[in-house]
Amino acid sequence: MEQVLRPIYQERASSPETLGVILVEKRGTGDPITDTFDEIMLIITSNEETPIYTKHYSDGSGKAAMHVISEKQLRKWLLLGTRRKVVDWLFYGKIFFDRNEFVEGLKKELREYPFYGRKLKMGIELSRLVRVYMEGKMFFEQLNYMDAYHYAIQSLHHLARLTVIEKGYAPEVTVWTQVKKIDPAIYKLYEELIMSEEPIEKRLELLFLASEFFIHNRTLDGARHIMDVMSEKETWTIQELHEHEELRMYSINLEVLIEFLIEKGFIKIVESDSKNEYVFHRDYSVGY
Structure with missing residues (x-):
């Protein structure tokens, strides 16, 4: 044509x-x-x-x-x-x-300049990874294995993209071809999930255990962008975080990421008085 x-x-x-x-x-x-x-x-x-x-x-x-x-x-x-x-x-x-x-x-x-925007890209990918990992694990614990499998595949895909970005490359459509060369361990995890003859619940159990390790190892680098932004001032309301020009790009995953980083000690909660003496405002600051 x-x-x-x-x-x-x-x-x-x-x-x-x-x-x-x-x-x-x-x-x-x-x-x-x-x-x-x-x-x-x-x-x-x-x-x-x-x-x-x-x-x-x-x-x-x-x-x-x-x-x-x-x-x-x-x-x-x-x-x-x-x-x-x-x-x-x-x-x-x-x-x-x-x-x-x-x-x-x-x-x-x-x-x-493959590292252009690297911290932001890693932050966004980490937020996506955390959301689908948590949703998949919830379905797994509820014994809804097929739904858990769906989210497990998604979480591995985001983990793969995060790994590629971490190494300074742009994730391509054929991201698993890239990951096979960059991080064979993650590729092997993906391969075992989709090709193993083990029962699906065993495959998922292995996946969620291993994913927790991989996420833990990438949390510090993945959180650098939001931590740098939050270092600009002492405390932030959730609305201020949502309205920040760069944090807007995290979209619906921003709050999930914040709660995850609170759990990991990267962000801390700052409570302040509200008009109601029984309820406090919940703001946020860098945890270290």
Whole structure:
């Protein structure tokens, strides 16, 4: 479909707001990298009015998707790791237009500064890991093994991503290929969960025991970002934490992470009087 799409991306490239145009071809039938489309056309723009604009095309025999993404939105995705396919698109796509070498510069930035935003990324991934681990363990203790298995898989996935980020790499869609090289012990844990012939309850028991060890070993590094933020002042209300520009990115997992870090001694509770003499305000400060 490249020839069919050419007039479209040429028109987009003529706009002064367009920073880059990348074409990604599918590598096989049902390729998840391209969302099963034959072609993905990624257009990066400086226009912030519509951060994400998507359009689908067909020429009768093939289909393509065009994604127009603002630079700000793209950088947010890269920082948070919420659109892992975008990393693959940037590195493996064919560049058709590159204003002032913006795309090449972005790729160079990702290669040469892999630790950019590392503490924030690790914090967000730790918060996700803690939530799904706790939910999975709860289901396991309730003997709901299939639900526990679902969350166990998720927790391992977040642990894998956390490990990759810790080593200074960007997690790819094929994150387990990365983990197999970076941390074989975590890969082995994943392998045993999904491939072992042991009863599911035994596999889950092993997983939750081992995960506790892996989480413990990564809590200090994973908590550095929120600890650095909280060091900016003596005490914080939960609302102030939610409204902080960077902590907003933790989304619904922020409070779970805070409670986890209280339990581990990284954050301490600061009580103060309220209008009701029987109830105290519960604020937070760095625990050490």
